[in-house]
Amino acid sequence: MGSILSLAWSSLMNRKGSALLTILAVALSVALFLGVDKARNGAREGFGATISGTDLIVGARSGQVNLLLYSVFRLGDATAEISWPTYEWLRDREDVDWTVPISLGDSHRGYRVMGTTRAYFDRYKYGDGQSLQLAEGHEFEDLFDAVIGAEIARSLGYELGKPLVLTHGLGRAGLQQHENRPFRVVGILEPTGTPVDRTIHVSLEAITAIHVGWETGTRNPMADTITEEMIRSFDLTPKTVTAAFVGLESRGSVLRTKREIDTHRREALLAIIPGVALAQLWEVTAVAERALLAVSLFVIAVGLVSILTSILTSLNERRREMSILRATGARPGHIFFLLVAEAGLLGMIGAVLGVAGVHVILAIAEPLLAARYGISLAGTGPGLVDFYTVLAVTGVSLAIGALPAWLAFRRSLADGLSVKL
């Protein structure tokens, strides 16, 4: 068997050009399949690790997934807000241990600004219960203090003391600026691999303060006449908040509390359990994921067909080679095994290169994906899925190789000792 394998290898080396193209086709198809799978798992793990220790998230009534996306992942917008009195009702419930209100809607150079309380830095947990840590500086104390995520500090080169102007609304340019109320960076958070890294945190009162004179939705011409000192003297309690993270006294009461919030009479509210909402999000994306996986499986099939094509097209020109092998003692089984081994080698090498390729690409793309989308692929090193993929591709290649092998086997019997070509 070893000598036939070495013959198969020598034969492939003799047809380097077509063999390399076939291997490339298999490698690319395997890389695509594994890339899709790893990105999918990375996204799931990344999303799953974004929030922990929060029992409920409460917002204005919309959809579970929508509330989860805008409150935790800073994706999309809230369609409505919760009034402050309703938030107070929520905060003061007996079954509620703690609440962290958040207010979204402004941005800075494309990064979201989130108004919240200092409790956020204690209560917000990610991964397996990790707390936010300050790499430099301190939490916001003054009205116009800002604490920025690690990615913002890195990509914009911001340091402590850096002044920043918020933009009214979301977007990189073209929107009105709150340039009359500049903030100052007082803290930079350690990287978390979550949307926190791409968030500017300010106090809820600061959000109210920068919107003094914006009650109609745009800036009042008189807004600039209101000095900072005047603003500081105002009651800056917000009128609304976008959502609130909630921790309960007892996790056992989560369903009852959720039902009571959902049926609150004074205001249409929605309470979601983060894990359940995330599961619903995966249900929504599962269709697209399955479609992507199906497409990548078809691409693998195309790669495998290229093995068949490559060997089948070489069969006729190799009839004399088969005759020589037969004349020198090769049995029909040897001829069969030779061609099956060639197909298996092409498939296996292609699959191994595909696995190696996808890991190289992911290693290069990982910082970018983590920075842009919070997707961490760090834990997706070569694993069982890669091993099974190599095994499956090699197995199917061997099976595919059986067709040209059978043809060559039949021909080697019919051709006899010598072929007059």
Next chain:
Amino acid sequence: MKGSAIAIEGLRFAWTRDAPALLDINRFELARGERLFLRGPSGSGKSTLLGLIAGVLEPQAGQIEVLGHDMSALSSARRDRVRADHLGVIFQLFNLVPYLSVVSNVTLPVRFSKARRRAAGGDAGAEARRLLARLGLEDDEILSRRVMDLSVGQQQRVAAARALIGGPGLVIADEPTSALDADTRDRFIELLTDEARRSGAALLFVSHDAALAPHFDRGIDLADINASAHRLETA
């Protein structure tokens, strides 16, 4: 019969059941160690006869014994085994596997036969080089060339070394000199017959060229032993 390299009795072969017999040989014998020249024009059934002797074709009737093995009574797998262990084959042209080195081409039979691997000794590569040197191919520069870059004469000598490695009892050669010029042809036949004599192998050399007969112990015409040849001629 027991002392024969090849012994054929009552052989009848046709490509299909209804076709007229291409070969109808009442009796044919090649002694062990004998070097026989078998002449026949193109299309007379020479290569078919070699296929039958080598066990890749099966006759409709008759008995073919090769070195004491009744090929017509053996299973296909056993015939393959006998061929691998006891036969060396040289073709007319394109004798070599293009992707193997000169030495690897010579050691091909050793890959498929334990008996020939044992006979070739522990180092098949060294035995291949020894045979190639005896056939006049000892220059490292020649041995390092791609086999398809060798001249036709050199390729045939590599094929001869391959047929002889592992000491097969029978070497069959199917028109191996038809592409060679007269000088190269004669030198090739001398080298081949010398090496066959040295190793004790019987040699069945098939060609359409009657002028080659003097190089061998004995020469016969296929038409003289094949009854079908006369019927085909008179038909």
